[in-house]
Amino acid sequence: MMRSIAIVNQKGGVGKTTTAANLGACLGKMKKKVLLVDLDPQANLSLHVGVNVIDLDFSIYDFLLERKTASEILAPSVFPNVDLLPSHLNLSAAEFELSYKVGREQILKTGLKKIAANYDFVLIDCPPHLGILTINAFTFATEALVPVQMEFFALVGMQKLEETIEIVQKRLNKKLKLSMILPTFYDKRVSLSGEAMKLLRKSYPKHVARTKIGRNVKLAESPAFGKAAVDFMPSSRGAKDYTALAREIVKWKAPC
Amino acid sequence: MMRSIAIVNQKGGVGKTTTAANLGACLGKMKKKVLLVDLDPQANLSLHVGVNVIDLDFSIYDFLLERKTASEILAPSVFPNVDLLPSHLNLSAAEFELSYKVGREQILKTGLKKIAANYDFVLIDCPPHLGILTINAFTFATEALVPVQMEFFALVGMQKLEETIEIVQKRLNKKLKLSMILPTFYDKRVSLSGEAMKLLRKSYPKHVARTKIGRNVKLAESPAFGKAAVDFMPSSRGAKDYTALAREIVKWKAPC
Numbered sequence A, B: 001m002m003r004s005i006a007i008v009n010q011k012g013g014v015g016k017t018t019t020a021a022n023l024g025a026c027l028g029k030m031k032k033k034v035l036l037v038d039l040d041p042q043a044n045l046s047l048h049v050g051v052n053v054i055d056l057d058f059s060i061y062d063f064l065l066e067r068k069t070a071s072e073i074l075a076p077s078v079f080p081n082v083d084l085l086p087s088h089l090n091l092s093a094a095e096f097e098l099s100y101k102v103g104r105e106q107i108l109k110t111g112l113k114k115i116a117a118n119y120d121f122v123l124i125d126c127p128p129h130l131g132i133l134t135i136n137a138f139t140f141a142t143e144a145l146v147p148v149q150m151e152f153f154a155l156v157g158m159q160k161l162e163e164t165i166e167i168v169q170k171r172l173n174k175k176l177k178l179s180m181i182l183p184t185f186y187d188k189r190v191s192l193s194g195e196a197m198k199l200l201r202k203s204y205p206k207h208v209a210r211t212k213i214g215r216n217v218k219l220a221e222s223p224a225f226g227k228a229a230v231d232f233m234p235s236s237r238g239a240k241d242y243t244a245l246a247r248e249i250v251k252w253k254a255p256c
């Protein structure tokens, strides 16, 4: 049963890319077949997993403009059992070019249909913007996973995000659900972190993951080596947290 | 001589809002008259300075749709000598609505002309997206200040940012310059931070500020009190770093 998960939050720097890379790697270690989709013009996920984005001839940009198929741009085995559809910095042009096309929100879904069936999980890394790229992710995915940084601005964007999910449910994809809210950058020595955690659990009791991703410098260092923390330093807090998240995700049922 | 500064980086969570609020507060302490402009649909800057965004009747959204003037939406004295043009969560609709208007990149500049003359500094907080809101900021401002997080992905977006600045210079605002690159989240105990710093100084020798903003939890805590660090805890590292930045900014000349 293929699970398609959009990793989304219009707030910047909350750990979307870090979650895509590390959750993907940990699911791969559990022998799940994972497809990572880098939908961000910053191409951070592609860089994180060691793809040399500058040298790519073709990327998700060409796929979204329907000049290449998903199989033609696939970067296989970036981690064990994990493939990637890489991004490229010129994807920023896609937002304009896509906005004039008929059925512009359906392009990702249409293009992924065939290849997605080969995987247990498709994880889509979204940019910090509720624009046409994120809407394409929402039109394809059945689950939205929202990393939320345990600091003051944590919940500000949730209402807008939920409204966007509702609009997509109504008009484009009735299978989409807000599935899991993942606390990130948790720091138990910092009272602000604990307070944000309490507020989150109170506001979204059914959606908050049991796993919290702690602030851990190994998660910030591992991209420099093209690795996830679980390969870079398996004993690190970051590796353990994402391993626990992968186990929780496998058993997770999106709340109704 | 009014200085107009767009605080910009399409990478998320690098400290744009934190810089707008804290640099603004510190310039205000130096008796400079400062106008903060919150151009982010997340309205984080407005929340940071204690404005209750939910209860606002009018915001920068109405100003950009030309239904209200800047003076009509102004929130005066959010800090000593610091006024604010607040945002609102419905600003996310503006990106679509603005994209069809004639001269859509000039709306901010046209609307700010009169009021900006009353200030020494106009600081514009931009969302993590090189879209119509950021382009409006670029069309008005003469300086771009780019906070850059001292971690792996720091410089990925700089090329795109510089290309965007060049296009705006050519077609919309020949006075715009890449003025200052500000290292943020600097952590001297972390070797990754030092390496990112070296790479930054090597790539942009004339643009990197002498001041580095260190990682300091007081900067993350102060928004919960509607304050800048310099009012919340003047002895903190965060307060000292932004005070040093304000002094450097006052003497700063954008490199040619």
Ligand SMILES: Nc1ncnc2c1ncn2[C@@H]1O[C@H](COP(=O)(O)OP(=O)(O)OP(=O)(O)O)[C@@H](O)[C@H]1O
Pocket: A011, A012, A013, A014, A015, A016, A017, A018, A019, A040, A044, A126, A127, A128, A184, A185, A186, A213, A214, A215, A216, A217, A218, A219, A220, A221, A223, B010, B011, B012, B013, B128, B151, B152, B153
């Ligand atoms: N738990 C963590 N501990 C320490 N550093 C982290 C953690 N999670 C992410 N980081 C680092 O913080 C920065 C921001 O994380 P990341 O890029 O994953 O966020 P993002 O939500 O994808 O950002 P954007 O909105 O720009 O796409 C990165 O440099 C990353 O390596």
Ligand SMILES: Nc1ncnc2c1ncn2[C@@H]1O[C@H](COP(=O)(O)OP(=O)(O)OP(=O)(O)O)[C@@H](O)[C@H]1O
Pocket: A010, A011, A012, A013, A128, A151, A152, A153, B011, B012, B013, B014, B015, B016, B017, B018, B019, B040, B044, B126, B127, B128, B184, B185, B186, B213, B214, B215, B216, B217, B218, B219, B220, B221, B223
């Ligand atoms: N130097 C610092 N030390 C510790 N925390 C910081 C520092 N600078 C910012 N923060 C915190 O990190 C988070 C991200 O910072 P901020 O919101 O200023 O970034 P941003 O670039 O405006 O993000 P976005 O791209 O979403 O607009 C916030 O919770 C903020 O309080």
Ligand SMILES: [Mg+2]
Pocket: A016, A017, A018, A040, A044, A045, A125, A126, A127
């Ligand atoms: Mg990202």
Ligand SMILES: [Mg+2]
Pocket: B016, B017, B018, B040, B044, B045, B125, B126, B127
């Ligand atoms: Mg911000």
